[in-house]
Structure formats: C-alpha cells, structure tokens
Amino acid sequence: MSYFLTAIIFLPLAGAAFIALIPAAQVRSIRLAAVAFNTAVLAAAAVVALHFNVSAGLQFLEDRVWIPQANIHYTLGVDGISLALVVLTALMGLLAALASGCITKRVKEYFIVYQVLMTGLLGTFLALDLVLFYIFWEAVLIPMFFLIGIWGGPRREYAAWKFFFYTLAGSVAMLLGILAVYFSVVPHTFNMIEIARSSSMMPIAAQMVFFLMFFIAFAIKVPVFPFHTWLPDAHVEAPTPVSVILAGVLLKMGTYGLMRICIPFFPAAAVLFAFPLAILGAVNLIYGAFAAFAQTDFKKMIAYSSVSHMGFVLLGVAALNATGFNGALLEMFNHGVITGAMFLLVGVIYDRAHTREISAFGGLASVMPRYAFFLTFMSLASLGLPGLSGFIGEFLAMAGAFFRFPSIAVISAIGLIALVALFLVIIRKVLWGKPAAHAGYPDMNAVEIAVMLPLAALTLAIGFYPQMILQFQTYAVNALVGLL
Amino acid sequence: MISLGHFVALSTVLFCIGLFGVLTQRNAIRFLISIELILNAANINLVAFNRYLAPASAEGQVVSLFVIGVAAAASVVGLILIISIYRQRQSVFLDDFNLLKW
C-alpha cells in the first residue's frame, strides 16, 4: 500500500490533465470525466477507511527524501485525526462536482481548476512533512481565487481578492513558524511526528511564540472571531459547488492544523492558551449566531452560522481532553456534511429564484415538498437536534469544554439557544407562511436529490450510531492527550 | 617639489567639479564634459599612485591608457544617443526627456 496515498492525492490532478485534453465544446463528457475521477478518489478514500486499523496510530506511511540539503522529506500518512477529513473531502468533492450543473460558462476551465483544488485539499490532510503541508496549504489558494473570481456572483473579484490575501497573510506567518520550529528542534527536521515527540524540550517562551505564529494562520482559516470577515463575502459570491467545498472542507484545514500542529508541537503553550482559545470559541459561537440572525441574504446567514459552528470545534479543542478532541473532530466532520448540504439547498433555491434575499421566499413547503423536507432536516441537524449528527459533535465538544472551563460552557449555552432561534426563523421565512404569487418553482430534480440523499443518510446514521466515526479517532485522540 | 599630496588634491578637486557638473547640468553635452572630468580625475590618481607608491610596475599607467581609450568610446556612444534623441526632440535639455515616468 506504499503508493496509495500519493495515488489519492494526485488522482484529481490526473483528472485535470485528462479534462484538459477533452475539447471545450463537449461539456457533457467533461462533466462525466470530472464525476468519474472524483468517484475514483472517493472509492480510494473508502478503501483506506476499510483497511484502516482502528487501534494503530499512523498508517499508510510514505517517506521519501525530497531535498537532502534542506532536509525536506516527502512524507505522507493518515491517522485517526485526518482519516475522517480525507473521506469528507472526497465525498464533498464528488457531490460538489455532481452539483456543478449550474456552471455553464467556461466549464472546461472550471473543472480543471476544481480538480487542482481537490489535489491541494487532499494533500493538506495527508502531508506529514511541514514544508509539504505548507505547499499543499498554499496550493489551495490559487484555485479558490479563480473559482470565486471567474464563476462567482456580482462582487466576485472583491471577495476573491479578500479571500486570497487574508489566507495568504496567515499562511506566510505559518512559513516563518515552520522555519523557526525547524531550527529550534535539535535534530533539525520537518517531520511532524519527530517534532511532536521532541516537543517537550523547547523552552516555554519559544513554544508560545511559535504557537501564536501557527495559530494566526489557522485562526484565519477556521475562521476565529476577529479574522472571519472574509467568510461571508467568499460564500455569498462563490458559486454553489465552490461554497459547498469552501464550507465543507476548507474551514476544516484550520482546525485540523490546530490539532495536528499547534497542540502536539507546543503542549505547554497549548495548556497556557487553552483558556483564551475557549473564550474565542464561545465568542465565535455567540457572535456567529447573532450576526447570522440579522442577515437578509440567505447564504450569508449560513456562512455566519458556520462561523458559530466552528465555535464548537474551538471549544472542543480548547478543552484539551479526550472528550473535547473527539467532539471537535466529530463536529468538523458533521459540520462539513451538514453545512455542505445547506449550501446545496441554498443553491437549489437560487437556481430557481435567482435571488438570495430571504424575504423573497416564503411558503415554499406547499410548493416544493421534497425541498421542504430536506431543508427542515438539514436545518434541524444544524441547530443541533439530538438524534442527528450535529448534536453528538456539539455535545462532546461542550462536555469537554464543561469539564475544563465550566463557566465558558455555560455562557456558550446562549449560543445554543441563539442557533435554534436562527434556524427556526430560516425554516419559517423560507418554508412556512403563504407562498408568494410567483413561486411556481419546480421541486428538486433527480440530480439534486441524488446529491442530498447521501448527506441526509450520513447525518441520520451518525446521529443514531456515532461510534461509526468515533472508533477511528479514539487511538489518535488518546495519543494526542498523552502528549499534553 | 610636487609630492603625491598635490596630485591627490588635484584629482579630488577635479572629481568634485565633475560630480557637481553632472548633478547640476541642464544640457546633455555639458553632462558629457563633466563625465570626462571624473574619468580624468581617476587617471590622474592612477598615474600619481603608480609613480609614488608602486614605481616598480607600470600597472597604473597602463590602466590609465586603457581608461582614456574606453572613455573615448563611451563619449562617442553618448554623443550618438544624444544626437538621435536631438533629431526627435530638437532639444538636448535633460528636462525634456521625461516621457518615461511613473
């Protein structure tokens, strides 16, 4: 299995090359090729999941020397923390490709850039060498810049620029962090495992500075409270499939980084920064919910709600205990599935009504019953209704946070109520009430339902049997807690 | 008896006059003259140092000969360029060469 992870990472790139050969006119075959390659990636990810030994740490390791002078290695590996995210990326990648029916102009370029984006995402979650991680981390920027900039909404260029430079500024701070860590670890190495192993030697002051350097890059990506303003613009202007990927996967790169780099490399600093991180998590949760409540644009509401959902993940990470980490990882997976589905639904309504102003909808439940079912289902999952996957992640994260910082957990309970109010208002404004005169929209077609069904099924399945995802994480989480 | 000091003083004075000429001239031709002054100041230096400090080898003088030759070539090229721009702009004032800016 030694080349398997490399295959997963570069399969989408091969897809891009293959699509480049297809003449631009044959739009159908381009879409088919894209879907085929993404299904192959999902299949490969599934194989990895099946062969994943639940009670072992890093697996499918690949380690080849890349640049001896700079001691950079091409190291790949997957463990409990990254497995769920890789499967999530593959799944959302396939579903977003399927949902790319609404892209009509320059389809060929769209799918080429889309496949490059997928490679960047998969690489970020599988890389175990800091430089390799940084390269894949930055490789995601340009495709997103193109995807938002060319196929986006009216203010797409502003959003694309803002997204690009916000994330670039963060990742550049991370580059300095990577080099600083490289030179402060005695056997100079970029390999994440060795650094984690020898992390206790670093003096506390250095640990704190390096922690902050990495934290800035991840905070922008999560997004954490003061750095979140790029998210609503990027979401509102991005076309539906792109904002599905943006919400589904890109936000997880930040929190994944926190758990893969910040906590294991700088455990002492992590313990010191746990309280501020928890405060930021609570602020994210409440701020996001309140800001979402006052928005008039449907998509912006969902964007701000995902800011508050990531607040849960932050709370889980700040808890620095097994429950908190389990909750954070599970909430990442759930948030990807649920918010991805929500954006697909926003896309469905946007294709019909060509507006996202929530006041323009109303009474759609009687006009589009299937759409009503899916939107209610996903909104309930988002507000954390127990029995659906959203609740389990939130519960574990809150439980973890409660064990360590009870006061903060109690305050963030306000966020819980605000989230409930938010999504109920969404259901009321979009679905209930008298249908508007012109609202003779057709109900969801076969493709849209085909895309929504796996997400709904997954949400229900995890809601009823969370062990399905948790079993993969326990070993890695315990190892992480062991380092603290 | 003229010692090394006098020569160095002369060359420094020449250098400063040339530099002043370069910085304040409006006219391209006067600019060329000032450049020649700077180059000759260097020549004086070379020859003087050769004579007083390293009389054994003739390195300084040989180099100054080369410098004279190359300086001539440089001013020839300079003049060609100034003439070609004069043919277009009918002026050699440096202030007029400001199409390429910002």
Next chain:
Amino acid sequence: MTYSLNFISVELALVLGALLILMAAVFGAGRKTLGFAALATVMIAIFRLPATMPPGYPVFDGMLVSDTFGYGMRLFILLTVAMVVLMSLAYAWPQDEDMGEFYFFILVATVALNLAACAGNLAMVYLAVETLSIVSYVLAGYFKRDILSTEAGVKYFLFGALSTGLMLYGISLAYGLFGTLDMSFIGSRIAAGDAHGPALVVAAVLILAGLAFKASLVPFHMWVADVYEGAPWPVAAFLSVTSKALGFVLLARIFFSNAVVAVPFWSGVAPVIAILTMTIGNLAAFHQNSVKRMLAFSSVAQAGYIFAAMALGQAGLSTAFFYIAIYAFMNMGAFAAAAFLSPADAQLEAYRGLGRRAPVMAFLFSVFLLSLAGLPPLAGFMAKFFVISAAVEARDYILAGAVVLNSILGFFYYLKVIKAMYFDDETSVRECLVPWLGYLLVGGCAWGVIFLAIHPQAILDILALMFV
C-alpha cells in the same frame, strides 16, 4: 600561456562569430540566418567552455582568475544569452529594423560578461563593465525611430556613465591604498587588517556604486523602469537577467571571495539595502498599468531578495546564486511570454481576456508570474524558501519577516495581470500567433520552473561545487 589562450578561446569564438555576423549583415543576410548564426556562435562558445578546465591556474598573470565559480557563471551567462537570442529570433520585430547589429552587440556584450565573470583584477572589472555598459546603452536605444527607445538609451547612458565613473574613481583610490589592482592581493592585505579607515570605506562604496547600478539595488535602481519600458523586449530580458546576474557576481567576487573588507558594511547596512530594494520594488510595481514597467519593478524586487541572501554573509552566498539560477528561468520565461502575448502594446488592457485567446501561452505566463510571486508548487517558492530559511538560521528575523511580507505584496501585482488575462473579457480580438521557436523557449523555461521545484537537487549540486 597555452592555458591562458585556451581559457579565453570561449571569448575569441564569440568575437569571431560577432564579426562574421556583422559582415553577413552588411552583405544583406536574412534576419533568420543572422539569428541562427548568433545562436550557433553561442553554442560553439558553450562547447569550448570545458576546455577551460581544470581550474586553479593564473590566466594572463592574474588579470583573469580560473575557478569553479567563474566556470559556473560563464556557463550561466552563455545559457541566458542563448535564451535571449532565441527570444529575439521569435520576437516580432518591426519590419525596418536590421538585425545584424543587434546580434553583434549581444555577442560583444557576452564577451564583456564572460571576462567580467572571471575578472581577477580591478582594472579588468572596470574594462569589462564599461564595454558591457556601452553596448547596453546602444541596445537599450535600439529602435532609432521610437522616441521612447531613444529616451531609454539616453537615460541609461547618463545614469551608467556616472556610476562607472564613480566606480573608476573608487578603483583608483583602491590602487592608491594597496599599490596594486590585483584583487587576491588586496583581499589578503585587507584580511591582514593593515589597510582600513575612511579612505577604504570611500573606495569600497564608490566601487559598490558601479556594481549596485548593474544589480539595480535601491539607491541605484531609478533607471530600471524607464530603460526597460523603452528598450525592446529581448533587451529588457537581457538586462534584467544576465547583466543583473553579473552585478551580483562582481559583488560576490569583490566583497566576498577573499576580501572581508568593511565587515560592518555587511552586517549593518546590507540587510537594510536588501529590505529597501524589495519593498520599493514591490510597492512601485503595485499600480503599474504597463506590464513591462511592472516586470521591471518586479525584477528590482527580485534583486532585493537575492541581495537579502547575500546580506547574510558567506553562508548566504550559495543560496543567493541558487535564487539567481531559478530567477533566470522565471524572469526570462515571464519576459518572453509577455513579449509574445502582446509584442506592440505593453499596457495591461492589451492582456485582457488572453486566457481564452492564447490559452497555452497565457497559462505559461501565469506559471512564471506565480513562480515569481513564490506560490509553493513552483520553483520560485523553493528559492524564496531557501532565502528565508537562511535568514531564520542566521537569527535575522527582521530580514526573514521582510522577505515574507514582500512576497505578499508581490502576489498583489502578479495576480493583477493574471486577473486581467483570465477574469476580464477581452477588448481587442487581435489574434496572437507565436512561432514554434517562441513556444520552445517559453516551454523550456516552464519546464525549468516546474522541474526545479520538484528536483532542485540538480542546481544545488552544481552550487556545492562552485562554493566549495
């Protein structure tokens, strides 16, 4: 003696080729044949190069020095000149330009470059730099009928003449201080520490002025934008890659290889100059709406990054030349692609919508721009990464931070061009046809940029030899 002759056989071949081309031009040879003749001359010179091995013998008793560093740089110069010749072959020259003189001047410049690369004597440095400058002034003002080109030529002459004048005066002062112009001798005298004081500083700074002008460092970078904008594309490429590289070679030779003069110079002032060069280069390029001027300022910024590596002292030298090697590929590719995409009009509006009209060339141009900006999967990032890691290793966090922040600024204007090409829809429907030679050059550079990202080992081994 025979070794000395062997050593300069490379230059002799070039001179011979240049004269033959000039004669052929007089007898009315076609533009293509002249181009291929120039290319052949350079190829012959490259084949002559191995004859100059093994290193270590004095050539013309000290005037030239034969060492692996010199050998490497001569190979670099000949390769880049070959690229320039290839570019001028494929470039859409205005009809009435006769190309004979152009190739003649290019080859003469190459001779001067080679001599300067392995100069062992300050006089040789001056002579080589002066001949190179003279030829460059004419090349810059090559379009006699275009007012911009002549203005570029004149400006380049005025600025160049002053700086070489200052350098010569510096050299004369150095001669006064040490009684000789032989660099190795001067180096040992300085290392012994017996000649120092304000006079040495003045001499050093004046010499630095001449070289910094060539390498376009901050106080001496004002000419870059105007000359590049006025000069024809191939000349701009030549100036931005080869002559800039020469500036850094001479800086390394004089201020590094043996002399440790002006120790405070490096640790104190050099990083400041590097940071200023980067920042002013990037900031000035922000709002340019001419792609040529933007590329000019970007080359100033890149010079800043190279000098940042050099400012770290002896350790940073090999990183700096690693950066220069990759910079050559990126910049040559960028200039060539920009030239082929819109030869006449260098304004940004002319590049709108090229993403659809000339998809391959536009894609390659974006690859070069992103590599210049330092986007990870490309070689530009690898180069910047080495510079930053050298800076962090030398505990110079301010310099590392400056390089990192400047790369953010850089992304802004490089992306502006890419945005124009891909986002905006085109204004003019001018078809952009590029001869196969052009694709060969740009493709070669792109292959270099991508291959060196994946396998930078190739250059690192050569550099290890050069800086043993």
Next chain:
Amino acid sequence: MVNIAHFIPLFPFAAFWLNIIFGRRLGVASAYVAVGASAISAVLAWLVFQGLLSGGGSYTLTPWLTVNGHPITLGIIVDSLTVMMLLVVTVVGTLIQIYSIGYMGGDPRFSRYFAYISLFMSSMLGLVLVDNLFLLYICWEGVGLCSCLLVAFWYEKPAAAAAGIKAFITTRVGDTGLFLGILLLMSVGHSLRFSDMGVINAPEPLMALAALLIFMGAVGKSAQFPLHVWLPDAMEGPTAVSALIHAATMVAAGVYLVARCYPLFTAHPLALQTVAVIGAISAVMAASIACFANDIKKVLAYSTISQLGLMMLGLGAGGYTGGTFHLMTHAFFKALLFLGAGSVIHAVHTQDIRAMGGLFNKMKVTSLTFIIGALALAGVAPLSGFWSKDEILTAVWHHGNFGLFIAAVTTSFLTAFYMTRLILLAFFGEYRGAHKAHESPAVMTLPLVILAFFALFLGLIGSPWAHHAFQRFIAPAEGEVALDIGMAVASSVIALAGILTAFLLRGKFLEYKPGACPLIENKYYFDEIYDALFVRPFHWLAAAVARFDRERVDGVVNGISRCVQEIAQASRSLQTGLVENYLVAQAGGVFVLIVVLTLVGKLCHIF
C-alpha cells in the same frame, strides 16, 4: 417477556418513515398505518406490563458512546412508572389517532400529519423507556420537535408558525438547563443512569444545582411557571394535537422526569422545595387565568398548566404516588376534554365559548362525555380525578407547609369553578352561534366514549376498594396506604363549593365586561414582559453585531488594504522620469552610504 420493550418505539418510527416517503400515495391509508403501529405498541406495552408483573426488569442493549471515559449504554428500564407511562401513552395515543382520522378528514397534508404523530409517539415511548439521562435528552428534543411541527401544522397561518417556533424555543431554553444538568452530572457523578441517581457521592451544592437544572428542563417541557407562555399559544395546532401532546403525554414528560429522578430530588430538600413552590405558583396562577379565558381551548390549556402544577406540587410535597396517579388520570380526562372541545369546534366552527351555548341537546354524546370529563377534572367524588387529587391534597397536608396546602385548595376550588363556567356557557342556555350545530361522526365520538369510561372508572384502581392497587404497584417500597377520610370529605366539599359558586354566578358570565380585572385577563402580562426582556433585545443585539461586523471588523481589513495602496501610490511617484532626480538620488545614496559606514566604523571602533 420483558426484553421486547425496545420494539415498542420502533413500530411508530417505521410508520413515520412509511408515511413520509409514501405519504402521497398512501392517502387515507397512512392513518391506518399510524393507528396500526400505535395499536401494536399498545399490545406490546400490555405484554410488557404482564412481563413486569411476573418479575421482568430493566436490561441493557449495546454500549453507545463513551464520554470522559465513562460509557453511556443504550439501556431499557422496565419498572412500574415506565409501564404506567407506556400504557397511558399508547392507549391515549391510539384513541386520539382514531379520533383525528375524522377530525383531519379533508386536510391536504393528511399523511404528513400522521407521519408527525407517529414520530411523536416513537420519541415519547423512547423517552419513557431509556435508562439514562443522555438518551432521554435525545428523545426529549425529538418530542419538542414534533410538538413544534404539529403546532405549526397549518403553517399558512402566521400565528401558527409563530406559535410553533415559540413552543420550540421556550422548551429549548428549558432543555438547555437540562443539557447543562447532564454535563454537570457527568463531570461530578460520572454516570447518567437513573438507577444510580441517588447513590452519587458528590458535594452537596453541586448535586442540588444538578437537580435544579434537570428540573429547569421539566419546567420548560411541562410549561410550568416561568416557561409556561408557549402552551396557550400552542393551541393554534389541530385540537387532536393539543389533546395528545399538550394535554396527555408530552407535557407530562416533565413530571415523568422529576418522578424518574426522584431519588436525586429527595436527597436534596432544597430542590424538592423548589419543585413544590414552582408547582404551586403555576397551579394557582394558571387556574386564575383560566377563569377569565373565553376561548375553549385556552381554558383547557391553562387548566392543563394548573393541573401539572398540582402534580409538581404533589411530587414536591413528597407525594410520589399522588403525583404519578394524578399524572395518569389527568392524561385520560384531559384528553377527553380536548377531544370533546375538538368535536364542539368541528361542529360550530368557533372556539369562543360566548358564541356557543345550548349544545347539550344538539350534541348529546359529546356533551355527556365532556361533562363527565369536567367532573373528573373538578374532582367530584366517584370519578378518577377525585382519587388522584385527594392523594395530592393528603400528601401536601402531611408535608406540613400551610402555604402550599392553601395553594392546592384554591387550585381545586378554581378548577371546579372554571370547568362549571365552561360547561354552563358552552352546553346550557340558548345557542348563540351562527352555524347549525350537529353531532360529530362515530369515528370521533367512539374515542370520546372510551375515554369517558376511563375517566369514570380509572380512579378506582387507586381507591380503597381495590385496596390501593395502584399505589402498591407504583411505589411498592412506600408501605401501607390508608385513605384519609377527613381529607376526602374536605376535597369533595371544595369541589362542590367551586361548582356551586360558578352555578350562582352563571348570570354574570355573559355580561362580564372585559377590562374589569386587566392583570389576570392579560395573563399577568408575561408575553409582553418576555417580549420586552428577551425577544426585542435579541433582535437589537443581532442587528448591532451585524453592523459592528460590517463596519468595524471589515473596516479594519479594508483600511489595511487601502493604506497599502496609498503607500504604493506614493512610492510610485518617486519615479519622476527626470534624469537629474535619478542622478541626485544615486549620488545622494553614495554619500549617505559613506557617512553611515564611517559612523558605523567609528562606533564599533574598527578603524
């Protein structure tokens, strides 16, 4: 035979998915699917009841989740309380579903209604079956969701939509308290199982706090004093829904929770006292409001709040058997009353009792059953209400707190008063309505009769004639129970007094001018207070946060990019294009370098 219990909630759950997916095609058949499923559950519940009698017990199925190292297992608890609740929920549920076939006859979303009802049944049954607090919370929210969906069933009406959301959010406020209670219990007691609820050795104040937080959930769900505002508005939903959810089962879940965690509450007298006090306040307050309500369903809604308050008071005063007994009997006769009201509304198409009157001779069966239900509620002697209310009064009396007893007595009196007022206005006097009233079809009246039968005779199982079978069944450990004759007489007297005063004042009911007693008529202004305290500030804060986000945080970001652009613009103008400037710059550069270097040289005295 007991371990088939976990199948009980699965049948309605399957019915839910069937109705949702094939709802359109099933049409009317979807009702039979739902009724069939709950009937099967009823039979299974009866089997489990028999199994319990022959010695069955709780059992666990699979480990489900590990939190903080302690496993949460999916377990089923089978004891008298659960079986009692199972029987009540399944029997009442089935009857109400039969009734709603008629009641929801022409509705376009007929199958969607039965889907929601089946989902409600499955989560309610799940709620009473699970053996730990965490899984209870899951079913708890499921029940809250179904109540919201069913209240807002006719979502075209904005009032119904708003009521649905109000219900869900208010209960969610309570549920957050329960959620925090669970977290506290887990962090302190390390176990959420009901069986070891009493044995957790943890610091006193924390356990009391945990009990109070759990009680907060019960308050939200059972619409007790602070969080009761959603129940009257929930009457916007179909009456069958009000009968099932807002009278019989869901609102009783709060009382069930307190009963289930009773060892936790008894271990901390402070918590028990709060339960009693909150119960008393809700009982008296709701009863007083009910006296002035003119909408038939609002009267019954407030009566439910007050009866639940009574149950909480009973539990709070140590009367575990009294509370649970009243829980059971109340489920039946309150369901009867709501269904009766539904049939009346179905006939006269209005809910305002002042526009009814004289229905007794027009709707014989409905009126009769309604009156039986009313008498049971009032606590008249032989009926079920009397026995359970009497238990509570004796418990409160033995508890000794005089204030609570007074509250219980006034509640009973007021209950008798407003029920009689309702009956007099609705069923006697001359008909004031516009529509021609007619008796409801058999499918609606049959459940009424069955429920009336239960209202009549269910109380007897707790009476001395059946030597207190129910008390011995529900709380075997509590030993012998004797009927306190004095208290029985007293409660009957109170009930009759209530009926008498209503009878005497019947004349004034109609010409009662609204506004005479504004405080009670406007329901103590709770809605307005909550609106001012919570809803409006929430909107204002949301708008403020959004504006802050748009202007301040975004402002900083755009500010940075603008100032970088300005610097770039400035540095660009350095390139003036004039050669002199360039030359001056160069010479100046050289001069500056020389000066700096000599200074640096001097400083570090290298020269």
